[in-house]
Amino acid sequence: MTHRQNLRLAGLPAEPTTPDELWRAYKATDERLLRDQLIHYYMPLVRYVADRVSVGAPVHAEQADLVSAGMWGLFDAVRRFTPDQGVRFETYAVIHIRGAMIDELRRLRRWSPAGDASLEELLDSGAEEHDLPGAAAEDSGAAAEDRELLRLLAHAVHALPEREKTVVTLFFYEGLTRVEIADVLGLTAQAVDRLHAEALTRLRAALAAPGEDPFDAGGDLVRDMLHETEQALSRTVTRTDTDDALAALWRRIASDGQV
């Protein structure tokens, strides 16, 4: 749609037209060919923004993907822009182009503003595993730990404030986009972003924070049980045992020349 040759073949006058004239003509007629000509004229902006966005991107994105996402942003900007309102089109367009590219990056990476891939991978894998693991006390190994982590995560998601829980569930479990979630909840996309970020922070804390497990009602009882057992075992140590063991220890120390 953006090749000059095509535009010429379509019968557009070939004489150079200034951007201002093009804008006036396009906004007056809403003519598709004029719109395409404007898009063609501003296309270098897309590559310019793509270069900058890809440098700071948290995920590897093909330049072509960014450019094609950026083209939609430019297309959008051309259609919506109202000239003569004191804003340069370039300024206006860069915001749209950049926004479209970032949406694309989020889509590629399933939305990771905080750069925490592992938690999100976990959420993703939890979403795929429809019934979260039940008791698997006997088995050991990494798979069991992963399932355990998923179980903890499911609890942590469950414990989130209602709206954060809804955002996380819709995003990771139902696969809705942020815009769709915003629609469902009657919020702006920015508000959804914020809830999403807060939820991730909470989940990260729930999984990593030192101290007792908040879902763990029987924790103290287990600790008490271990302490009682430890004491019961230590009570069997008699004084003679200790004398003998201490003597043996000194012999070892002496024989190693450590005295």
Place this chain on the structure above:
Amino acid sequence: MPGQPGRPVGAAFDALYRDLRPRLLGKAALVCGGMPALAHDAVQEAFYQCWRRMNDPDAEPVRAWDAWLTTTVVREAIGLSRRHSGSIPLDDVDRPARAPEPAALMDVKEGYLKVCRAIARLPLRQREAVALRHLAGLPTAEIARTMGIETSTVRALLSQARRTLAPLSQELRRMGLLDGERGGEQ
């Protein structure tokens, strides 16, 4: 020869040994799944390292020797258990060949022996996490550093072990072994 007259550090060491050994032995025996022989080795090794450390002018000063010994004993016991891993089936607890001091466990109530067996049956990493948390009293971050794993994995291991152990703690409570027998060391 115990006592090392004329060596203040030796006398202090003796006192420390007599004071802490029973408690450390209890911890080590539990970490080892109720095997007094392994527990004895772990405690001796920890005190041996303690002596070397006390006499090493280059070592960093230790602020609390009982905490240092507790952590060291638990680590040693884990190391010994690891070396014996696969060879600690639950009935070994009562077998004289592997537990040279069966008399030591004779007075231990069956409920506590059950706990020993349950610990012995835990996968090693769970056992290690449980021991470092509940017997050495380390915070999650420190356990993660010691084991070289993520804090989230530590929590997963602890939670997994807890689900295995929790029913047993209910059972001990029903047997009256969890409340009322406190503070009976020695």
